[in-house]
Amino acid sequence: MGEINKEALFKLGYGVYLVSSLKAGGKLNAQVSNVVFQVTSEPVKLAICINKSNLTYDYIKNSGYFGVSVLSEAVPMTFIGTFGFKSGRDIEKFKDVNFIVADSGTPLITDYAVGIMELKVVGEMDSGSHTLFVWELLSSQVISEATAMSYAYYHEVKKGKSPKSAPTYVS
């Protein structure tokens, strides 16, 4: 031991998600994330990890709410490309997608989603380039019985890549 083999990090398991939020004035944005997970069961609390330089970070800080859509294996790579590799500062990501608006006003994208969740931020922890937000689940729905996509499937079957802003980027 004593050395770091970053290949070992690729063995960790994740899903693939859209994280969506809104800003005062009704502007909407969403991004891809693989770091969404449950931290307690009673009450249900979850956490996500968002890069501070991302527009979604600003929107979450602004509204205190956000949505998560769990993506299925059927999601096209062009869809991932729009939400994962382009910034809402440059394009209007909600132009051609189907979504519902939850009670908090948070947009929840239903395209290629197997489940959606509406969430409220209840805590955060600074983690350098990223912030770990802890949130409470306000509402959730199952959208489809299709298989949720694992991060391993995204890499190995879809041949997907990770942007440099991802918490799990390994050069």
Added chain:
Amino acid sequence: MGEINKEALFKLGYGVYLVSSLKAGGKLNAQVSNVVFQVTSEPVKLAICINKSNLTYDYIKNSGYFGVSVLSEAVPMTFIGTFGFKSGRDIEKFKDVNFIVADSGTPLITDYAVGIMELKVVGEMDSGSHTLFVWELLSSQVISEATAMSYAYYHEVKKGKSPKSAPTYVS
């Protein structure tokens, strides 16, 4: 919306891990966890979520170090049973397993592991029943090219269950 369907939580993706630690005096313990994930890439920081009532929680608080072994799909359910459904307060979990001792003294179990990591706690966030520890990676190794087990595979193929102390337990 407005209602919580807990089935949606089952769509979130995780791996399956052993989290091991030691206590002053050389006592060793390990438990199963599914909530281990990377939070930043430079420097590499990761997080785990541990139930405060678990013995491993005491050991991590005591030593400030712990190990993670990423389990493969080949792991027998008896092995999961020992580490995931029994307490180190009642049995000696390290009696019949192979492990290496990292520079910090932390035991890293190699049986059924595809990768192992030695970690140092650098932060923590209270989350009610659980604590979210943030840690820095000290060393890591790939042990095998076998497929790392996803939490979905554990439930659907291995027919595994989650103990009530798990962050993702859903009644």
